[in-house]
Amino acid sequence: MKIFFISSSVAIVYLMRTKYRATLDTENDTFPTIFLYIPSILLSLLLAENYSLFELIWTFSIFLESVAIMPQLFLLTKRGGAEAITSHYVFVLGGYRVFYIFNWVYRYFVESYTPYAAWIAGIIQTILYADFFYMYIKKVWIEKKFELPGVNTILNTK
Numbered sequence: 001m002k003i004f005f006i007s008s009s010v011a012i013v014y015l016m017r018t019k020y021r022a023t024l025d026t027e028n029d030t031f032p033t034i035f036l037y038i039p040s041i042l043l044s045l046l047l048a049e050n051y052s053l054f055e056l057i058w059t060f061s062i063f064l065e066s067v068a069i070m071p072q073l074f075l076l077t078k079r080g081g082a083e084a085i086t087s088h089y090v091f092v093l094g095g096y097r098v099f100y101i102f103n104w105v106y107r108y109f110v111e112s113y114t115p116y117a118a119w120i121a122g123i124i125q126t127i128l129y130a131d132f133f134y135m136y137i138k139k140v141w142i143e144k145k146f147e148l149p150g151v152n153t154i155l156n157t158k
Helices: 001-018 035-048 053-067 070-079 086-094 099-111 117-141 149-157
Strands: none
Touching: 035 053, 035 070, 035 117, 053 117, 070 086, 070 117, 086 099, 086 117, 099 117
16 A cells, blocks of 8 residues: 555656646645645654654654645645636545544544654644635635635625
């Protein structure tokens, strides 16, 4: 399964860099990713259970995953909204975190497993998604609108 996951990830990156390169929005996609790497590195150094190379890389990946949605949210805000397919995708992408929470609760009570770094990363990711989830539920589920407004639309309606 890991081989499939890694292979499909490499294939996706390859397709993004070659076949679908024209869809890259260089004008709006300007999020400085250094703001993701540096905190992830620092948190992994502070919160790793031990300082083996594998543990440091795993902890770094957990924290990087927790903030990896920030460029997408930044782009959605800068563009002034989201198309239906994009908003559904981001919602499902964040919704899988619910299953992580169920797994943590189960493993905590059954195995006494306490991955504090993963819990902190999960809390960070949940906080980052919270505003998006609120807008998604309000606009798509309650108001039955399938496009999310951008920050300018929200501010101008108040």
